[in-house]
Amino acid sequence: MLAAVRSALEELVKEKGSEYVTVPMIAERAGVNPSSIYRRWGDLPTLINEIATYRLDPARPLPDSGDLRQDLLAWAGELVTHYSIPVNAALLRAGAATAGEQESDCLRNRRSEAVMFVERAGAVIGSDEIIDHIVAPVIYRVIFAPWTLTGETAAGLVEQLFSRTP
Amino acid sequence: MLAAVRSALEELVKEKGSEYVTVPMIAERAGVNPSSIYRRWGDLPTLINEIATYRLDPARPLPDSGDLRQDLLAWAGELVTHYSIPVNAALLRAGAATAGEQESDCLRNRRSEAVMFVERAGAVIGSDEIIDHIVAPVIYRVIFAPWTLTGETAAGLVEQLFSRTP
DNA sequence: TTCCTAACGCAAAAGGGTTTGCTTTACGGA
DNA sequence: TCCGTAAAGCAAACCCTTTTGCGTTAGGAA
Numbered sequence: 001m002l003a004a005v006r007s008a009l010e011e012l013v014k015e016k017g018s019e020y021v022t023v024p025m026i027a028e029r030a031g032v033n034p035s036s037i038y039r040r041w042g043d044l045p046t047l048i049n050e051i052a053t054y055r056l057d058p059a060r061p062l063p064d065s066g067d068l069r070q071d072l073l074a075w076a077g078e079l080v081t082h083y084s085i086p087v088n089a090a091l092l093r094a095g096a097a098t099a100g101e102q103e104s105d106c107l108r109n110r111r112s113e114a115v116m117f118v119e120r121a122g123a124v125i126g127s128d129e130i131i132d133h134i135v136a137p138v139i140y141r142v143i144f145a146p147w148t149l150t151g152e153t154a155a156g157l158v159e160q161l162f163s164r165t166p
Numbered sequence: 167m168l169a170a171v172r173s174a175l176e177e178l179v180k181e182k183g184s185e186y187v188t189v190p191m192i193a194e195r196a197g198v199n200p201s202s203i204y205r206r207w208g209d210l211p212t213l214i215n216e217i218a219t220y221r222l223d224p225a226r227p228l229p230d231s232g233d234l235r236q237d238l239l240a241w242a243g244e245l246v247t248h249y250s251i252p253v254n255a256a257l258l259r260a261g262a263a264t265a266g267e268q269e270s271d272c273l274r275n276r277r278s279e280a281v282m283f284v285e286r287a288g289a290v291i292g293s294d295e296i297i298d299h300i301v302a303p304v305i306y307r308v309i310f311a312p313w314t315l316t317g318e319t320a321a322g323l324v325e326q327l328f329s330r331t332p
Numbered sequence: 333t334t335c336c337t338a339a340c341g342c343a344a345a346a347g348g349g350t351t352t353g354c355t356t357t358a359c360g361g362a
Numbered sequence: 363t364c365c366g367t368a369a370a371g372c373a374a375a376c377c378c379t380t381t382t383g384c385g386t387t388a389g390g391a392a
Contacts, residue, residue, distance in 0.1 A: 019210070
């Protein structure tokens with residue numbers, strides 16, 4: 001059932017936007033009963049939040065070429081590719097609405113990945129800078145200006161980050 | 167009526183989060199009839215989007231000291247101050263959910279302001295860089311990690327932007 | 333002042349979302 | 363195999379949201 005609900009939600013969120021999706025809609029598309037969804041998740045925002053979280057597998061292998069810049073380039077490209085898929089972008093937007101005072105899972109993973117890169121490379125660059133100047137611009141574009149997200153976005157951001165004076 | 171609805175929505179969005187606000191709630195708090203809201207805005211997402219837009223007055227005077235860096239610093243500080251107010255942050259998050267294929271008004275203004283700075287200063291820096299490395303990090307923090315938004319955030323970002331090799 | 337129009341209040345009705353009690357199914361351990 | 367438990371289906375009831383028709387009010391133009 002989880003799988004059916006997940007893909008139903010993904011489809012609907014892409015088709016209509018998360019504000020216009022309802023529990024009965026999801027239930028019908030998933031071939032389950034609305035009451036099953038209510039019992040399991042309580043309400044729609046909770047459901048959306050949970051589904052939006054289980055994306056971009058935290059256990060996937062990270063780039064490890066030995067060169068920080070190379071790795072960041074691959075990693076950023078991965079990020080862009082992921083959110084270029086409309087479903088993922090829509091879920092991110094939905095997650096943004098429910099984010100708030102505590103860190104949302106969506107991005108905790110991104111932060112910890114950034115920390116790992118930095119530690120592995122020996123702090124030539126700060127993890128905050130990776131978040132501010134690579135992750136943030138990408139996420140910002142995904143949410144507010146998806147059409148500015150291109151194949152060159154990732155490379156451009158990494159290059160700018162590395163062109164700063166040391 | 168617009169004013170009453172606006173402040174009612176702002177209060178409720180701050181109290182409950184935008185997902186849990188309904189039209190009748192807003193109507194009651196604003197002292198108006200729900201049907202008036204429906205006739206004027208059509209539905210809740212539209213209302214939220216419009217209210218979230220009319221913030222950070224587009225007609226306000228922009229910093230103009232003659233020095234680009236100085237101006238950007240003041241401008242970024244304004245942005246941070248604005249979104250440090252919980253109501254404004256909540257409205258931004260709500261707006262994020264409804265943003266999508268066309269540019270949301272929330273940030274069109276920011277973009278045009280950036281363009282103005284660049285033109286006035288004679289293109290020593292690109293407007294895209296201002297968006298990517300100042301606006302985006304701020305907005306990202308507002309939405310996903312509000313507690314990382316401090317008094318030094320704006321200054322730090324501007325400094326980093328200017329420390330790049332020309 | 334009078335008329336016209338647009339916006340709002342009011343109330344009833346329609347529609348859809350949510351809750352709830354009960355039944356049925358599926359799975360795992362005696 | 364035979365329970366016992368947890369999850370899901372089903373259907374009815376409940377409640378809130380949304381729509382709609384109509385009366386009222388406010389503001390502007392003749």
